[in-house]
Amino acid sequence: MPCDASSWLCGGHVSVATTAPTATTASPSSSFLCKTTVSCCTAAPKGSSTSSSSSSTGPQTSRPWYKQGQYSHAPPDVVRRWIQAENQPLASRDRFSVASYNILGDRNAFWHRDMYRNVPSKYLKWDHRRRVICDELAEWNADIMCLQEVDKYFELSEILAKVGYVGSYKRRTGGSVDGCAIFWKPDNFRLLEEESIEFKGYGLGDNVAQLSVFETQKAESRNVVIGNIHVLYNPTRGEAKLGQIRFLISRAKILAERWGNAPVVLCGDFNITPKSAIYKFLSKSELNIMLYDRRELSGQRDCHPAQVLGAKQEISSPLTMIDGLLKHCWTDEEIRVATGDANRHLVVHPMKLNSSYATVQGSTRTRDPNGEPVATTYHSKFLGTVDYLWYSDGLVPTRVIDTVPVDVLQKIGSLPCKKVGSDHLALVTEFAFKPGTNEDNKETAASSSRTAFSKL
Numbered sequence: 161m162p163c164d165a166s167s168w169l170c171g172g173h174v175s176v177a178t179t180a181p182t183a184t185t186a187s188p189s190s191s192f193l194c195k196t197t198v199s200c201c202t203a204a205p206k207g208s209s210t211s212s213s214s215s216s217t218g219p220q221t222s223r224p225w226y227k228q229g230q231y232s233h234a235p236p237d238v239v240r241r242w243i244q245a246e247n248q249p250l251a252s253r254d255r256f257s258v259a260s261y262n263i264l265g266d267r268n269a270f271w272h273r274d275m276y277r278n279v280p281s282k283y284l285k286w287d288h289r290r291r292v293i294c295d296e297l298a299e300w301n302a303d304i305m306c307l308q309e310v311d312k313y314f315e316l317s318e319i320l321a322k323v324g325y326v327g328s329y330k331r332r333t334g335g336s337v338d339g340c341a342i343f344w345k346p347d348n349f350r351l352l353e354e355e356s357i358e359f360k361g362y363g364l365g366d367n368v369a370q371l372s373v374f375e376t377q378k379a380e381s382r383n384v385v386i387g388n389i390h391v392l393y394n395p396t397r398g399e400a401k402l403g404q405i406r407f408l409i410s411r412a413k414i415l416a417e418r419w420g421n422a423p424v425v426l427c428g429d430f431n432i433t434p435k436s437a438i439y440k441f442l443s444k445s446e447l448n449i450m451l452y453d454r455r456e457l458s459g460q461r462d463c464h465p466a467q468v469l470g471a472k473q474e475i476s477s478p479l480t481m482i483d484g485l486l487k488h489c490w491t492d493e494e495i496r497v498a499t500g501d502a503n504r505h506l507v508v509h510p511m512k513l514n515s516s517y518a519t520v521q522g523s524t525r526t527r528d529p530n531g532e533p534v535a536t537t538y539h540s541k542f543l544g545t546v547d548y549l550w551y552s553d554g555l556v557p558t559r560v561i562d563t564v565p566v567d568v569l570q571k572i573g574s575l576p577c578k579k580v581g582s583d584h585l586a587l588v589t590e591f592a593f594k595p596g597t598n599e600d601n602k603e604t605a606a607s608s609s610r611t612a613f614s615k616l
Contacts, residue, residue, distance in 0.1 A: 251592035259302035260427035261586035265309040265338035275539040278574035292581035306388035306427035311338040330356040334366035349374040383422035398457025399498040409509040423554030433459035434532040446508040463544035513550040516557040516589040525565040533563040537584045561588040
């Protein structure tokens with residue numbers, strides 16, 4: 161490959177450069193792994209917590225999907241279908257699709273080999289997983305794709321550039337080599353503004369997030385804010401998880417208001433389960449943290465495959481739960497991290513958010529009692545749902561790609577596998593704008609647009 165991880169691991173900040181597509185013609189038989197020109201520049205000084213730029217690449221051709229190339233092969237054994245939403249009186253014909261996919265970083269796959277002891281080594285190798293992941297992305301053909309655990313950004317961007325995508329990237333701080341990436345189709349969306357968040361600058365860890373404001377390339381243009389995050393994994397650091405999510409929502413709200421109260425979609429691996437307190441915070445907009453043990457805020461502890469599949473159950477009595485709360489009181493610093501203020505116990509966010517998968521009803525084989533997928537990730541130590549697409553007012557989900565039944569996952573044994581390139585499943589939702597979205601605030605958005613582009 162012309163680019164690998166070693167070619168871009170030279171510095172803690174990755175720049176943004178919106179690159180215009182270059183018109184070229186590619187031979188139908190050419191491989192999608194051929195060399196392409198990738199440019200990058202440094203746009204943010206070290207130590208900055210947010211930046212308006214990230215690493216960007218542009219397409220060199222508008223070729224249709226690459227199924228005729230070397231990635232073509234037989235249909236996957238894991239079959240996933242679109243599920244249509246019922247009763248959509250508020251859905252307009254102005255629609256777009258968004259995918260969220262934790263693609264499992266190459267280095268993470270081998271540093272945590274104990275999590276994949278049921279996976280044949282050939283299915284963990286990046287050469288195999290790259291081909292499968294690209295097949296999956298081609299299958300979903302989303303207008304906007306939010307990826308997490310990306311440590312081969314330039315490699316992926318070269319492939320996706322061949323099929324008309326441009327992208328931006330934000331690497332994690334600290335010693336990690338992976339990060340978050342957003343890819344979109346410039347024929348359908350114009351990038352208006354983007355912001356990269358380094359949580360380290362706010363005492364919230366080395367995780368990062370991205371926020372991008374897009375304008376639809378249609379006769380009646382509309383704006384939308386897309387967020388992409390990979391929340392801290394550590395199940396016992398509930399205060400840090402809550403702090404990261406709280407901060408992302410607050411920044412998304414600011415951008416939405418700046419661009420005419422644009423609707424928002426927040427994608428990513430949130431590392432929380434549907435039964436967790438943090439899920440309640442996202443869906444209900446508030447949470448009293450003093451009612452919970454911070455180590456249990458994410459709900460991850462009860463998702464070992466043996467527990468989920470019924471081979472082992474852990475039952476906690478009320479006395480045990482109370483004892484746990486008494487033993488693990490919150491410190492002032494933990495409260496500050498979770499809520500932003502050591503003297504505030506109730507954390508509130510300013511948006512009304514819903515999960516697209518919980519909104520669009522699915523089969524009981526793939527959904528839990530809350531309507532969320534039973535599982536979006538599966539390996540030897542975890543079986544459950546941690547990935548979501550949250551959306552705000554102004555949008556309505558019209559359909560989603562269903563996930564995989566647990567009995568099918570159980571037969572597979574673990575992810576990744578022959579036809580799934582990661583230990584997560586991609587989530588894909590088609591959204592429709594509600595009638596009137598952005599229309600009352602076009603002057604505010606136009607003013608913001610003039611201000612933003614005057615700075616370029």
